[in-house]
Amino acid sequence: MYYKHIDGNKWAIVLSKGDNLINALKQFAIDNKIGGSINGIGALLWAELGYFDLGCNKYLRKRFEGGFELLALNGNIVYIDEPIIHIHVVLGNPDFQVIGGHLFDGEISITGEIIVSTWHKDSILRSNDEYTGLKLWKLDV
Amino acid sequence: MYYKHIDGNKWAIVLSKGDNLINALKQFAIDNKIGGSINGIGALLWAELGYFDLGCNKYLRKRFEGGFELLALNGNIVYIDEPIIHIHVVLGNPDFQVIGGHLFDGEISITGEIIVSTWHKDSILRSNDEYTGLKLWKLDV
Amino acid sequence: MYYKHIDGNKWAIVLSKGDNLINALKQFAIDNKIGGSINGIGALLWAELGYFDLGCNKYLRKRFEGGFELLALNGNIVYIDEPIIHIHVVLGNPDFQVIGGHLFDGEISITGEIIVSTWHKDSILRSNDEYTGLKLWKLDV
Numbered sequence: 001m002y003y004k005h006i007d008g009n010k011w012a013i014v015l016s017k018g019d020n021l022i023n024a025l026k027q028f029a030i031d032n033k034i035g036g037s038i039n040g041i042g043a044l045l046w047a048e049l050g051y052f053d054l055g056c057n058k059y060l061r062k063r064f065e066g067g068f069e070l071l072a073l074n075g076n077i078v079y080i081d082e083p084i085i086h087i088h089v090v091l092g093n094p095d096f097q098v099i100g101g102h103l104f105d106g107e108i109s110i111t112g113e114i115i116v117s118t119w120h121k122d123s124i125l126r127s128n129d130e131y132t133g134l135k136l137w138k139l140d141v
Numbered sequence: 142m143y144y145k146h147i148d149g150n151k152w153a154i155v156l157s158k159g160d161n162l163i164n165a166l167k168q169f170a171i172d173n174k175i176g177g178s179i180n181g182i183g184a185l186l187w188a189e190l191g192y193f194d195l196g197c198n199k200y201l202r203k204r205f206e207g208g209f210e211l212l213a214l215n216g217n218i219v220y221i222d223e224p225i226i227h228i229h230v231v232l233g234n235p236d237f238q239v240i241g242g243h244l245f246d247g248e249i250s251i252t253g254e255i256i257v258s259t260w261h262k263d264s265i266l267r268s269n270d271e272y273t274g275l276k277l278w279k280l281d282v
Numbered sequence: 283m284y285y286k287h288i289d290g291n292k293w294a295i296v297l298s299k300g301d302n303l304i305n306a307l308k309q310f311a312i313d314n315k316i317g318g319s320i321n322g323i324g325a326l327l328w329a330e331l332g333y334f335d336l337g338c339n340k341y342l343r344k345r346f347e348g349g350f351e352l353l354a355l356n357g358n359i360v361y362i363d364e365p366i367i368h369i370h371v372v373l374g375n376p377d378f379q380v381i382g383g384h385l386f387d388g389e390i391s392i393t394g395e396i397i398v399s400t401w402h403k404d405s406i407l408r409s410n411d412e413y414t415g416l417k418l419w420k421l422d423v
Contacts, residue, residue: 004421006405007291009148014419037180037256039319041356041370043334051210051235052184052251060235069333071370071382072213072231072354074182076254086254088182088212090231090239090354090372092382094333094342098372100212100233110334111411111418113358113368115319115399117258123147129252136252137155139145150289178321178397192351192376193325193392201376213354213372215323217395227395229323229353231372231380241353241374258397264288270393277393278296280286 003028009119015042015112021073022085022105028116029083035121038087040073040114047091049101057132064099067109068092075103077116080126080135144169150260156183156253162214163226163246169257170224176262179228181214181255188232190242198273205240208250209233216244218257221267221276285310291401297324297394303355304367304387310398311365317403320369322355322396329373331383339414346381349391350374357385359398362408362417 001024003013011032015024025038045067050059068091075087090100126135142165144154152173156165166179186208191200209232216228231241267276283306285295293314297306307320327349332341350373357369372382408417 002421004405007401010399010401012406012419012421014421016418017413039180039321039356041358041368049233049237051233051237053235054208054250062237064237067336069370069383071372072356074180074213076182076256078254086182088210088233090212090382092331092333092370094335096331096333096344096346096381096383098239098380098382099237100231100239101210101237109336110414110416113360113419115358117151117256117399119148119151123145124153131158132251134251136157137153137254139143139153139155180321190374190378192374192378194376195349195391203378205378215321215354217323217397219395227323229351229374231353239372239380240378241372241380242351242378258292258399260289260292264286265294272299273392275392277298278294278395280284280294280296 009117011116011118013114015108017108017110019108021108025085026083029077033121034118035077035124036116036118038075038114038116040112042070042108042112043110044068044070045107045109047106048104050104051101061104078124078126078137079121084126084135150258152257152259154255156249158249158251160249162249166226167224170218174262175259176218176220176265177257177259179216179255179257181253183211183249183253184251185209185211186248186250188247189245191245192242202245219265219267219278220262225267225276291399293398293400295396297390299390299392301390303390307367308365311359315403316400317359317361317406318398318400320357320396320398322394324352324390324394325392326350326352327389327391329388330386332386333383343386360406360408360419361403366408366417
C-alpha cells in the first residue's frame, strides 16, 4: 500500500497484488487518524462476503474464489474506539456476471485504486445498536 | 433520519429501520436548500426498481421484497422547481446475487450510511426532454 | 457533452444520446488538463466490457447490446503522457439483472450524469507494470 494526500481532504491509496484490502485501509486510518468515505475500483483474488440476515440477526458469510474485477467499492471509515472499515463491494467474474455483499475480507490480485474523502475522525462515530448488535452511525457528537 | 454538516460541502445522513429512502433524502434537500451528489451503502427491506424502456418510452417497474444489502447507492439532488432525488442502486440478496435499477421507492431495513457532497442548488438544474419526457440535467445555468 | 465547474474542485458533466462515454471523458480531461475521480449514473445503449485474466495476462472482452441502466460508474482520470480514463461499470437490464466489468467502450442511450472530483493532473501518474503490462497508479511523484 502507498497513499498520498493529494488535495484538500482527498487522499489516494494504491494497493498491490497480495495486499489485504481491509487491513490496508485500517492501517491507513490508524496512520493518519482520520475518518472518511471510501470509493474505489480494482481487482480481487478472493473475497469473503456477508449478508445480514434479520431473521437470525447475524451475518451469513461466504468466501468466493477465482478472481474478480472490483466494480464498485463503497464505504467509510468511522470510529468506535478504533476505526471500523465498513465496505460494500460489487464484483464481476470472467462471464461479466456480478456478485456482491458486505466485505469481511479480501485480497488484491492486481491493483486497488482508492480515493478517501476525509473528515475529522470524531465528526461521525459508531455506537452499539441494541436490536441488531451492529455498530451503527451516531451523528449527535 | 439524522444528518450533519461534517466538513466543507460534505454532509452525513444516517437512516434507520423503517425510513423511506427517497422521502428522507428529499426532506434533507428541502431542509437545507442544497443540491449535491449522493453516495452510500446500507440495507433495504424492499425496493421498487425501474428500467427505462426506449421502445415504449416509459419505465418498467418492479417491486422486490425480501431484504437486500444496499451495495451501491449513487445519484444526485438536482432541482426542477422541487428537488429531484435521482438514484440508481445495486442490491445484494442472501445468495450474494445482485439486482439493480433506477430507484423509485425503498425502505431501510437496518441502516443507511449516506454522504452528500453538496453544491449550490442552482448550479445544475433539470429541464424537460421532449424526446423521452424525462427531466434531464441542464448545465447552462 | 456539456460540462461545468460547479464548486471548488467539482465538475458536472452531462452526456446525451449518442455520446461515446470514454471519448467524452477523455475530451473533458484534455480540455481542462486535470485529473480526478469519476462517479456517475445514466443509461447505455451498448457496452464493451473487460475482465483481466491473470492466467493469460490479458483482458477478455465482450460487447453487450440491448440497452442498460448505468447503475454505477466509478473510476478515475490519471495520466501517463495522455489522460487514461479508467472506469468500471455495473449495468442493469430490463429484468433488473446485472452485469459489469472494466469499460472499454460504450454509448449513451439517454443521459449520463457524471461528477468529477478533480486534482492536479500530476498528483497521481500511471507507470507500466512489468508483470501485467498494465499501467498502474504511481503515487511517489
